[in-house]
Amino acid sequence: MAIASKRRSTPLVLISSVLVLAWIVVAAFPFLWTLWGSFKVQGDFFSKADWMNALWGTRTVIETGAPFTGAGYEGAWIEKEFWRAALNTGIIVFFTVIISLTLGTLGGYALARSGYRYAFWLLMLALVFRAMPHITLVSGYLLPFFEWNLWGHIPTTIVVLVAINQPFTLWMLHSFFLNIPKDLDESAMVDGCTRFQAFRHVIVPVMWPGVITTGLFSFLLAYNDFTVTALLLNQENQTMIPKIASFLGSTQVEGNVMFAVAAVVSATAPLFVLILFFQRQIVSGLTAGAVKG
Amino acid sequence: MPHRTFFWFILPSALAMLLFIAFPLVSVIVQSLHVEHEQILVTSENCGPFGCKQSTSVDVEATAKLKDAAPLGRFNSLGTYMDRGHLATAEISQAWSTTDSWRAFFSRVMNLPFYKALAFTLAYTAVVTPLVILFGLAVALGVNGLPKLVKGPTIFISLLPMIVTPLIGSLILYWMIDADGILGKGLQYIFDDPALSLKASPLLTWLTLFTYGVWHGIPFAFVVFYAGLQTVPEETLEAAMIDGASRWERIRYVVIPYMGPLFVFVALIQLMDNFRVFEPIIGFSAQANASSLSTEIYGDLLGDNAQYASAAATSMLTVIGVAILLTPVLIRTWRDFNRKAV
Amino acid sequence: MNMFKTAALGTVFAVLSGTTAIAGCGIGAGNVSIIANDFPAIHAITDAAKACADDGLTVTANMTKEHQTLNAPGMSGNPAEYSVAVVANSSIVALLNDGLIRPLDDLIAQYAPDLPNVNKVTVDGKVMAVAFMANAQHLFYRADVLEKAGVAVPTTYEEVVAAAEAIRAAGIMEHPVALNTGAGWNLAEEFINMYMGTGGELFEAGSAVPTIENENGVAALNMLKSLTEYSNPDFLTFDSNATQALWEAGDTALSVMWGSRGAAVLDNEGSSEDVVSSTVLAAAPTLGGGATPATTLWWDGFTIASNVSDEDAAASFQAMMVGLSEDVVKANQDAAVWLNPAYVATPASAGVIASAEAGANPYPMLPYVGLMHSALGDNLAEFLQGSESAEQALADVVAAYTTSAKEQGFLQ
Secondary structure (H helix, E strand, C coil), X not given: XXXXXXXXXXXXXXXXXXXXXXXXXXXXXXXXXXXXXCCCCHHHHCCCCCCCHHHHCHHHHHHHCCCCCCHHHHHHXXXXXXXXXXXXXXXXXXXXXXXXXXXXXXXXXXXHHCCCHHHHHHHHHXXXXXXXXXXXHHHHHHHHHHHCCCCECHHHHXXXXXXXXXXXXXXXXXXXXXXXXXXXXXXXXXXXXXXXXXXXXXXXXXXXXXXXXXXXXXXXXXXXXXXXXXXXXXXXXXXHHHHHHHHCECCCCECCHHXXXXXXXXXXXXXXXXXXXXXXXHHHHHHHCCCCC | CCHHHHHHHHHHHHHHHHHHHHHHHHHHHHHHCEECCCCCEEEEEEEECCXXXXXXXXXXXXXXXXXXHCCCCEECCCHHHHCCCCCCHHHHHHHHHHCCCHHHHHHHHCCCHHHHHHHHHHHHHHHHHHHHHHHHHHHHHHHHCCCHHHHHHHHHHHHHHHHCCHHHHHHHHHHHCCCCCHHHHHHHHHHCCXXXXXXXXXXXXXXXXXXXXXXXXXXXXXXHHHHHHHHCCHHHHXXXXXXXXXXXXXXXXXHHHHCHHHHHHHHHHHHHHHHCXXXXXXXXXXXXXXXXXXXXXXXXXXXXXXXHHHHHHHHHHHHHHHHHHHHHHHHHHHHHHHHCCC | CHHHHHHHHCHHHHHHHCCCCCCCCXXXXXXXXXXXXXCHHHHHHHHHHHXXXXXXXXXXXXXXXXXXXXXXXXXXXXXXXXXXXXXXXXXXXXXXXXXXXXXXXXXXXXXXXXXXXXXXXXXXXXXXXXXXXXXXXXXXXXXXXXXXXXXXXCCEHHHXXXXXXXXXXXXXXXXXXXXXXXCCHHHHHHHHHHHHHCCCCCECCCCCCECCCCHHHXXXXXXXXXXXXXXXXXXXXXXXXXXXXXXXXXCCCEEEXXXXXXXXXXXXXXXXHHHHHHEEEECCCECCCCCCCCCEEEEEEEEEECCCCHHHHHHHHHHHHHHCCHHHHHHCHHXXXXXXXXXXXXXXXXXXXXXXXXXXXXXXXXXXXXHHHHHHHHHCHHHHHCCCCHHHHHHHHHHHHHHHHHHCXXXX
């Protein structure tokens, strides 16, 4: 599996270890800094006076009497009911990923197995679709959605996220299916299966790794989306990212930045669990899939 | 695959894209070819909490009549595309005929909003895309060599820059690089320049944005490449080793060619996303020194007066820009596709 | 400005004549659906309005930072999704331009006959909005630093520059000044404030033709530049959060910030006692010997949609008036500078009130001012960076504005 892990020279091991270590520091440091700072008051974490206040908690001690405070978490989760937003995000992300993958698997499989020109042009068209700036699409939805009473509801947002995400999903799954040998499903069809039966009984069992990998990216898209969710959901259906944005205040009115920081840190925790859980599938998924761009 | 089967397999996906992307796309095109009706203005005395004043307002009824007569607005053909806010053809030709040096011409062009935005967008795309691919590959190769036990946590940490929402990620980084922040102070110490500020000069602002772009983009390239590495056939590598190839030669002549399609995939997605750069410019409050096509669109749509025609035209220009950038990739895909038997 | 004074300061008067809130609201049936920005003062209003909900009356509120993008599409349908939109003098124009909000004269006559004129926003004699709070940018100064530098409290921007020089010369601070000069909306707002102080007009009377390419425009820009020379070199990134943080860290002594930030600056969170105790909020300075403070006054108010039934409009109006009742204001004195007889001025509102009393202009409620604001925000940074002349910057603004005003149909 690993590229020639045997007989590696010491300098090479050293160089690559240093490189990975440097990357880990660069990738993790801002997050660790945020994690640490989320237990301070705003005057320390965003200090203009001295950044070391964030280390010692100078103002945190003055304002709360202790070097660490859970005020940000308490404010976000209890006072501002961040759990509602978390719940909404959970629902939206779950259905977006499931529906995206279902549609994408069927479509991607068809695109990978069709040799006609139109399949190519469909792929190209999907790319053009993906190039559209989301804000332009979303501002176009507003009038008709309000008109037809579709605006503000979670299902509408799910459908929009699925649609906006389709080009990427199609491309990635299409590449994945190209890598599954044609003989597999074709021999099943010779044995008398229809195309759909062949797909169900032969392809579905071997496609999971690729599907899960594509799912990771669908997940991140829906999870981190701001434009669609901020403009298409009403307040009771608000998701995490617009909620976090609302903590930041506006030009005229000061916000609760520490609520936002605490919310971001806590929003990362389920992802940690999720990635550790799916880690093997993600890796083995990419093993088989996405290899033929 | 027969047409009929293909149709049923692709239908749900195509329907979703047709409804939510293709139709809006058509309406965006139509919108970009029209401008608003003439607004009929009236003068009257308007009052508020701070006193009264002669003021101007729109005659709603008279304007509504014009709107009802032609709901799409006035047909403007490609006028919006050619105006000063976009391709600025008149301004460019005027600059061409009235300046006598390239330098003067260039500075006149760079004073036009579209070209200013395009310059940053292209620079960002050109710098960030290759660096993301390069570092992504390097990290993937490095992680691939790690012992099994630490691989999992390393992968999670490597994904962090992509997971933390840019909204807050850039806010926190923005404070860290502040002249009084931990990274800003660190840089001042390293370069021994107590006045160093990453936010003040255009050049440093650009470099900061590029760095953020690379940092944010590496995880995607890393995940895809890391997976690709798992599929490089062991036998080929071993054969190369027997032939006496060094590690570098094995990467150069076996691994990289094998992962060719992956590079195409990552390049495609990265080019497209970088060309639409938006979040870092807002997150780092860099509007004074950097604008992109996407910030132009947001500016048009989210001001007190939303300018739909202008935003539609910039959006279409973005799509066209992406299409031009992707042409080499598309040609390659076309060849691959034609090689595939029907 | 006398109207304003009575409203904001007439507390004694209010105790005598204030009406008591109607118990149980007594609104009747209908649907009230509010779209508004998301900040504490508006929360107080909508919470009170929501408390009126009963069997026949539903009250919902969507409070979001994106309200400005959502209110016009949300009020366009028939019936409209939203019956009430809370707007400011800048954001009302988009709704006015498209005829999405209705005149409120009948509703006022029927349900709030005593509504003071200070709360009425009228266009061509018709009340289109009920204003309930005021805001403005004005001077914040550090009394202790000025005293140490031996300068008097500045009342003109020329004196602000001189005081900044004195502070710098005395070695107290290198960058004593901060304004919200972040490129984009904030910088444009600073220019308009300054330009208003010169007595200039943004447009020709009765038309959308811009008139900023004149000596007033240049004077306003030059004053901004002299001020930013005493600002931290990062000044082109300064938004309200940045200037407030600088202030609370004790890094600046002369700032121009939003009055609505006053309460946060004066509380004991985020800054040390010596900064808080010597912070004073004062009127916005004047410019070039003029008498008008170089700032613009802002209001927030509510509007009622055209495309809702008269029953819903009446219910909405009454529910909002409950939200604006004196009880709400009394319970939320610190949340805003309320345009309500029950409001008691606090040190945090001193700057806004002083600016209003000195005769500052309101932010112009013109149909095309948003286009000018965007054009200013995009084109002034280069002048402040020193890479462009003031005249060139103003010419760029006018060119950008003219292009968009033509597309929007305001100029032919």
